[in-house]
Amino acid sequence: MWVLLPNHSAKLRVNSLSGPRFRCLLGSWPLHSVDKTALVIICFFAIFNKGDYMVELVTEKISVPEGCNIIFGQTHFIRSAEHLYSCLVESVPGIKFGLAFAEASGDCLIRTEGTDEELVNVAGRELAKIGAGHTFLIFLRNAFPINVLNAVKQTSEVACVYCATANQVEVILAQTEQGRGVLGIVDGSSNKGIEQPADVAKRREFLKKIGYTPK
Secondary structure, three states: OEEEEOOOOEEEEEEOOOOOOOEEEEOOOOHHHOOHHHHHHHHHHHHHOOOEEEEEEEEEEEOOOOOOEEEEEEEOOOOHHHHHHHHHHHHOOOOOEEEEEEOOOOOOOEEEEEOOHHHHHHHHHHHHHHOEOOEEEEEEOOOOHHHHHHHHHOOOOEEEEEEEEOOOEEEEEEEOOOOEEEEEEEEOOOOOOOOOHHHHHHHHHHHHHOOOOOO
8 A cells, every 4th residue: 555645646546455554655745734634534534445546635726816715515406506695685785796606416516506607607617627526616806705704604505615815725625536626725825823912003004004903
């Protein structure tokens, strides 16, 4: 049994007849950014699977247009697109957005809805690139996730939300013969240190400026 994790892709191959011998070659893959529980499940399943089992770890970047925020998550049921559309327009009057939902059975199409044609096209394109079933992706232009996130999470079709951000995002995926599944995400950049008193004052002043704390 061997695991290979190079720089930009990774492969896990297990032969159940190979016994307990295990060899791991680690490159610069950012293991801290992978959902470790999901990785353990993959290894466990592979060890006890009969015959060979191949899992490839891949990443896909979500391209976020200037001035936009995204919400990326897991959902189910074909009504997801319509229900998410309703929750967004009810939350923020005049909201500009595009959303996409990936079917995982039947026609397996990317379903799209929205109030902004450009963002609808972007959402469909970026979710198709990710390629994981029952995921959804929302692009917001004149609103922020904080305005709609609770409504999105309370939508009956939504199972979980992976991220809500304006940062560039990398999605970490497991590729099997059946399809792709989301292991986790990389949201923006790693931290550069712990804030100092001047940074605290700057943060609080910014929140006052944008109206999220009393002046």
